Amino acid sequence: MDKLTEYPQIIKKILTEHAEICDRYPNPNIKKLLILDEERGHYIWMTLGWQKGERIAGMTIYARVLDGKFWIEEDLTEEGVATDLMRMGVAKEGIVLAFHEPNMRQYTDFAVA
Known part of the structure; x- marks a missing residue:
């Protein structure tokens, strides 16, 4: 797999x-934003809006x-x-769970850095 083009x-x-x-289940007051910065390698899915007088702003996936x-860096999805x-064919060694503290990553089945 050519990581530079496929990842x-x-x-x-x-x-x-x-x-x-x-x-499929839209909320007119909360927008889901997909931010793809391929040049710098950043990929974000986030929510932004208002609900019951409170500001909603947060990353679901980064x-x-x-x-x-x-x-x-961030993953609030169920699976x-x-x-x-x-x-999609990516090996565990090609994935860093960066939301874990660096010294705790050794205890996951994934890459430490």
């Missing part, structure tokens, strides 16, 4: 699928492609983006 396509596909599922690996990545 961005893989994460875009995953995030787009998540966004499309959410679009993944980076860095040094030939996926760095999952996890790492699971989606593995289904």
Whole structure:
């Protein structure tokens, strides 16, 4: 797998699928934003809006492609983006669960850095 060309396509596909599922149940006051910065390797799916007088703003998924690996910085999905990545053929060694403290990553089945 040519990581430089395939990894961005893989994460875009995953995030787009998540966004499309959410679009089936729209809330006019809360927007789902898909932010794809391929040049810098940042991929974000987030919500933004207002609900019952409170500001809603937060990342659901934030993944980076860095040094030939996926760095999952934020993941609030049920099954996890790492699971989606593995289904798409990415090895565990190519995924860093960056939301874990660096000294705790050694206890996961994924890359530490």
